[in-house]
Amino acid sequence: MAAGDDRGHGGNEGYDDQIDAYYSWDSNVPNHRNLSVGDPIAIWDKQRLLGVSVIEEIQAEAGTKLLRRCPTCWKTRISERKSRLPRYRCMRCKAEFDEAVPDVVPVTVYRARYDAAWTALDGALNEDDLRALAKNPGDINAMRPLDWVGLTDALAARGAVRAVDRLVARADLSVSGAPSRPGVEFDPPQGHAHAFVRVRRGQRQFRDHLLSEQGGMCAFTGPAPERVLEAGHLYSYAQLGTHYRHGGLLLRRDIHRLFDDGLLSVQPSRLCIDVAPDLAKFPQYGRLHGERLTLQLRSEQVDWLAQHWEEHRTSTR
Template identity: 65%
Template sequence: MAAGDNRGHGGNVGYDDQIDAYYSWDSNVPNHRKIEVGDPIALWDKERLLGVSVIEEIATAPGQKVLNRCPACGTTRINERKRVEPRFRCMKCREEFATARVEVVEVVTYQARYDAAWTPLEGLLNDEDLRSLALKAGDINAMRPLNWSAFREVLLDRHAGRAVARVGARMPDLIWPAEPLDVVGTPGGFRRTIVRVRRGQQRFREDLLARQGKVCAFTGSAPARVLEAGHLYSYAQLGTHAPHGGLMLRRDIHRLFDDGLLAVDPYRLRVDVSPDLAAYPQYARLHDGRLTTRLEDGQVDWLAKHWDEHRATSPTVV
């Protein structure tokens, strides 16, 4: 997915993107229906890689789109120039003009969220690297198929194993819900949300909330909306929600715990903060502190396995 100032707009006014959280497009964009929940994605600014993630949710809604067209041939493939007059130049017929022909069309808008697994890899690969990994040589679309197997091998060669692991761990957990999709009414029309979720994940979260309350195990009280049910083991490998296998974690703490940057010494039951987080006071002050949640024996056992995985060795991956 192309993002940032270099993203092509096809004659429209642009898109609302937040590179590390969500990406927007509409039904006029090539490949607009080929993006699915559970897809691994790579974002770039057409000059360098920005990061990788996995799509968790795609929301759609009806909308309108303002198109600027060439007055001679009608294409939206026009280039707006900032320092040259006339202001516009058509990339198809080469016509130059001061004012574009404006058209308003009905579209379906899409917004994909992927912030849970977002891993920044800014500049790890350049534009030539990424273009060579496209499935279709010469593809110029904003969203284009990527040879993920080859891309993965390149990331591993560049010591980005943690990014590969995070993406891989998210993909097996995503499945279509058995119940029908919800359609939620809004003042401007409707919004249909398509989500793939871990089977039983909502019940798992509800059970943890009931037992542990609105408390992040590492940082203390927090609004329920920012708390996630964090597994103390790899759900992707185990495939089930183990009894006493989770803690309520604030979203940022959840990600850092999954990466092993935060861990719990199972012998002293004290928080261990990785040296990589020492520069951030909000995390550094957690070091050697106690959890705010009382632990069951089963949770301590799972934390010991997490400790052995992330503290027994010192990985050098990004």
């Protein structure tokens, strides 16, 4: 739950969240150790679903946290009133007071990044829908487990099939026995490391390699600031767990998502961009239809793009 300014809990100062990129919490939060890389997540604001994604990385570091305690029972279960005085009310002992007692405690600070698969679904599910999907009825924790099957069924019923497909594809990061693919492996570390949680290895080196070959250029739209360019695999890294030297392209962040979803593809014989009808109604993407890519491709990249085309175009035309 990303409550933002709509916070009823007054026992701390809240967290640094950017809902479409990362979520922060600490070791004082219930379920704080129960999240892992590869977990699908749903972010909401106490009223509606904001979006879904899959955790790509979890960072952990030592820090401190300012708690506000009830001066009577020393608990942090206090609510901050917006229009009544005294300012605070303790949910445990029912004491009312104007000033809480500050208490700085050591904590482990966590941040989960999930921007690679973020799909905005503002309002696709409402508060009642989401509360009904909680595995533990009446759960009021900020982080709570949901019924996975129920969530995907509810999203599919609202027409968010692509969001479900993205979750399924990204959530499974450990498929074994994957078939061989074209391309030549190169030096970045492969697979997933086991540190605090399992993370993709070699992703930074893979992006650096593409930057050195492609420069600050999105393959679909042309020059772009480096900070918005992502290393897009032309195959499912989730299935293969391997970076191939010529198995990717630098793509602008939004283009990367649309390519992964198959809404953008490349016609392999002419190397022209193909925009799916559902996307073509947006002028900024519709104008890309029929345009050639902005750089020369290697034969391995063409092979990967042909497989992407086969998956997303020939099966539906």
